Amino acid sequence: MNALFAVILLAIIIITFGVFLLVVSGRLGPKRQHSAVKDMPYESGLPGTDTKDTKVSVKFYLTAILFIIFDIEIVFMYPWAVTYLDSVKAGAGIYLLGAMGVFILLFVIGLIWEIKSKALEWD
Amino acid sequence: MLELADYTFYFLAALVLISGIAVITAQNPIFSALWLALTMIGVAGIFVSLDAWFVAGVQLIVYAGAVMVLFVMVIMLFDLRHEIHAFSRGILSGFLKLASAGIVLGLIVGTVYRSAETVFAPPPVETDKMADVTKALANTLFTKYIFSFEVIGVLLLVIAIGAVTLSRIRGGTHASHD
Amino acid sequence: MGVDAFETTINVAKMFVIFLMMVQAVPVLVWLERRGSAFIQNRFGPNRVGPLGLMQLLADAVKFLFKEEFLPKKAVAFLYYAAPVIALVPGALALASIPLGPPIEVAAFEMLGRQMGPYVFKLQGYDIGIGIVFILGVSSLGAYGLLMAGWGSASKYSLLGALRASAQMISYELALSLSLVGILLVYGTFNFYEIIAQQQGPLRFMFWGKENVISWLPNWGVFFNPVGMILFAASTFAEANRLPFDLPEAEGELVAGFHTEYGGFKMLMFFIGEYGHMIVASALLATFYFGGYGIPFVSPANIETFFHAQGFGLTAASALTALVSHLALLVKVALFLWVFIWVRWTLPRFRYDQLMDLGWKSMLPWALANVVVTAVWLLVANTK
Numbered sequence: 001m002n003a004l005f006a007v008i009l010l011a012i013i014i015i016t017f018g019v020f021l022l023v024v025s026g027r028l029g030p031k032r033q034h035s036a037v038k039d040m041p042y043e044s045g046l047p048g049t050d051t052k053d054t055k056v057s058v059k060f061y062l063t064a065i066l067f068i069i070f071d072i073e074i075v076f077m078y079p080w081a082v083t084y085l086d087s088v089k090a091g092a093g094i095y096l097l098g099a100m101g102v103f104i105l106l107f108v109i110g111l112i113w114e115i116k117s118k119a120l121e122w123d
Numbered sequence: 124m125l126e127l128a129d130y131t132f133y134f135l136a137a138l139v140l141i142s143g144i145a146v147i148t149a150q151n152p153i154f155s156a157l158w159l160a161l162t163m164i165g166v167a168g169i170f171v172s173l174d175a176w177f178v179a180g181v182q183l184i185v186y187a188g189a190v191m192v193l194f195v196m197v198i199m200l201f202d203l204r205h206e207i208h209a210f211s212r213g214i215l216s217g218f219l220k221l222a223s224a225g226i227v228l229g230l231i232v233g234t235v236y237r238s239a240e241t242v243f244a245p246p247p248v249e250t251d252k253m254a255d256v257t258k259a260l261a262n263t264l265f266t267k268y269i270f271s272f273e274v275i276g277v278l279l280l281v282i283a284i285g286a287v288t289l290s291r292i293r294g295g296t297h298a299s300h301d
Numbered sequence: 302m303g304v305d306a307f308e309t310t311i312n313v314a315k316m317f318v319i320f321l322m323m324v325q326a327v328p329v330l331v332w333l334e335r336r337g338s339a340f341i342q343n344r345f346g347p348n349r350v351g352p353l354g355l356m357q358l359l360a361d362a363v364k365f366l367f368k369e370e371f372l373p374k375k376a377v378a379f380l381y382y383a384a385p386v387i388a389l390v391p392g393a394l395a396l397a398s399i400p401l402g403p404p405i406e407v408a409a410f411e412m413l414g415r416q417m418g419p420y421v422f423k424l425q426g427y428d429i430g431i432g433i434v435f436i437l438g439v440s441s442l443g444a445y446g447l448l449m450a451g452w453g454s455a456s457k458y459s460l461l462g463a464l465r466a467s468a469q470m471i472s473y474e475l476a477l478s479l480s481l482v483g484i485l486l487v488y489g490t491f492n493f494y495e496i497i498a499q500q501q502g503p504l505r506f507m508f509w510g511k512e513n514v515i516s517w518l519p520n521w522g523v524f525f526n527p528v529g530m531i532l533f534a535a536s537t538f539a540e541a542n543r544l545p546f547d548l549p550e551a552e553g554e555l556v557a558g559f560h561t562e563y564g565g566f567k568m569l570m571f572f573i574g575e576y577g578h579m580i581v582a583s584a585l586l587a588t589f590y591f592g593g594y595g596i597p598f599v600s601p602a603n604i605e606t607f608f609h610a611q612g613f614g615l616t617a618a619s620a621l622t623a624l625v626s627h628l629a630l631l632v633k634v635a636l637f638l639w640v641f642i643w644v645r646w647t648l649p650r651f652r653y654d655q656l657m658d659l660g661w662k663s664m665l666p667w668a669l670a671n672v673v674v675t676a677v678w679l680l681v682a683n684t685k
Contacts, residue, residue: 001275002308004171005131006427007394010316012173016395017320018386018570025566029369039374056200058290060468063657064193065286067471069279070665071189075181077490077672078434079261081482084676085489085683086258093680095279099265099272104673111665112439119287120661122654127309153380153452162381167438180434184478188441189471195445196467199452199460257431257491 062119073107131174139165147220160191177257216218311422319397319426327576328358341646368565373455376562380453385570387448392577395436399584400493402594402627404602406619424623431491436585437478437649440540444470444486445561446574454562462558465653466542472660473539473546476532479668483529483675484522484589496522497593501600507682511604519597521567523590528671532664537582539660541575544645545622546656583637584630594626601626 080100087096114120142161149155163186170179263271332347332355339346347354372378402424429435444467451463488496504518506525523530539546560571587593595601601622608618651659 001525002127002312003427003429004168005127005309006312006397007429008131008134008168009313010320010394010397010426011390012652013316013320014389015386017324018389020282021566021570022382022386025366025368026370028367029565030235030367032369033313036374039372056464060200060464061193061197062286062290063468064189064196064471066283067475068185068189068193069283069286070475071478073276073279074475074482075184076264076275077479077482078485079177079257079264081485081672082489082491083258083261083265084486085679088683093180096265097676097680099269100676101673103276104669106273106280108669110280111669113284115662116286119290120657122657153377157445157449164442176429176431177434180431180438184434184441185437186445188438188474190440190443192467192471195448196464200464278599298504 059122066114066119069110070107073103076103128172132169135165135168136171139169148222153195156191156194156198160187160195163187163191174256177260312427315426316397320393323393323396323577323580324573326580328362329572329574330576330579330638331361332358333638334645337639338644338646341643355495362569365401365566365569371562371564372563375455377453377455380449381562382567383565384446384450384453385574387449388574389577391440391443391446392574395581396440396577397587398429398432398435399529399581400425400497401584401630402593402623404494405623406615408615424627425493428494432493433481433485433491436581437474437481440578440581441471441474443540443574443578446571450563450571451559456562458557458561459559462561466559469539469542469546469656469660469679472657473536473662473664476660476664476668477536477540479665479672480529480532481589482668482672486672486675486679487522487525493588493593497588497595500592501595505599509682509684516685519592519595521590521592521597526590526671526675528667529675530586532668532671533589534582534586536660536664537578537586537606538641538644539656541578541582541641543575543579543641545648545650547650575674579638579641583634583641586637587630587633594630596626603682 077100080096084093084096087093139162142158142165145158146155146162148159163182167179167182167187170182206243335357336346336354338349347357350356350360370383400423404424405422407420407422447463447466447470451459451461451466484496485491488499490496500520500522502520504515504520504524506513518524538544560568563571596604604622604625605618608621609615613621
């Protein structure tokens, strides 16, 4: 229980520190005249364009979706991994290995399919 | 007498409520998504305060760290000006919002009402070792719910294949070029 | 309430110490990185300010503090300013949950006129029962800082850099979390203290139900899971956005990636976050694969007995043991940090498609194979 309190406390300390630094460095720095050219985002000297209609490759979304799927599969392996040694010692190792083996097989089929279908190909 | 645990709970509850409300009141969808991520983190904290350590970790890894990252990524890269107008104005969308909020509220109230005894009963056993909770979870998962577990594997496989297939469809701006 | 208030005070103090540890380690690391790179490239590096150029970091900090505030015109101010602050959080939260030494046993003592019972002081920010899962969860939040910085500063370079960075981060997170499954299989626990405790003594393993001992090797995780160690180390490089995985800030293509528009202390905060990742990665590498705070062939109990024999009291002996063990961990962490710096100035950068290929097509299958092989090996080894 105390651990949760400590986590929250540490997060608050860090955020306070960060905000404090932002404020201090903002106050201490020189105040100079701003101009339209100076306030432009750095894009190699060209006038900045609106970023909000940038077209981005669908690969990035696909990567993120596949990441979620594989991440969920890996999360299922964690409780399995923690109990595995106990089960092996208790003689039920074969059963657990089989249970996870089928799951991992599905994982592998998915991964092979992704690779074969060139979904992970970046050109 | 309020104890430390109570203060942490109230802090987390306030965090979840405030950020949850901010999700639906924020005008910019990016802020909505970021607030939702904060809500997820707060919910993970509440899981911890219920001693469901592993579920809290999963909540952090999967929801806050994967699903919401995808949402934020997608929202940041789409031109959402039309969607902002479509979803924040109009009688129909207002009605839809109210209706969906009502449905969720009804579900929560119904669940609490119908299972009041379970919800308000004191927690059964105080387990000191967090690892034991996770091991108990694993034991149930791999014995009683083994079939569901394997079905999840199949489901995830189907989703992976579906996502790739969907990304192949050359519609929208690509359609005219083919 | 008395005990509760006492514990809370201890907690608050601990949090400040952990936080200061991370923040003050960064300037030293920056100095080490600059001197180290100069050494590798046969030049001098910063050697003017103070002895060995050590004051350079102080001068840099002051310089950063006095930089002009800058906000790009179309930037979203809140996201632009919040991003560097968010970038600090995951590293520190993860660092605080790693044990830095064996717990100190404080004997009963009197303070403020009250009897304080025997107390176990853990050299750790907080003891999260599911240590590994917590660290993975917290470090997966790192992507938000990047995305907020990239979108918030309304520059194309930042946006593309953030996009690449987050895609890379999530790709390597898979290999990272999968490589740890191997070590979980071997030790069967999430708890760092138990993992470290199991790595003490000489190398001891089961084969066909018989126990074998190799007396000249320490009982470290790396001998049980070498492939997992390599995969873990490689994916932490990618998680910390270090060369050869620093594609997000490939200066030939993207200027400076997601922090193109940042300067002064705001950029330094991204730096602190990155070095925080490095420190956490090194500490985890030491904890999982190299015995953590343990000294090879010497258990904390041995050290405590030794100090006891020298005439120290119970509390003092325990504290000295913790100190010695902590130094052992520091040596290991420093070694891995040097490897981080060494690699950065030795290897060239990958191309983006090579990077994604490596993550998805090589490291993920290898990590999966590592899990299967470890599981089968454990089954075979423990079957009589």
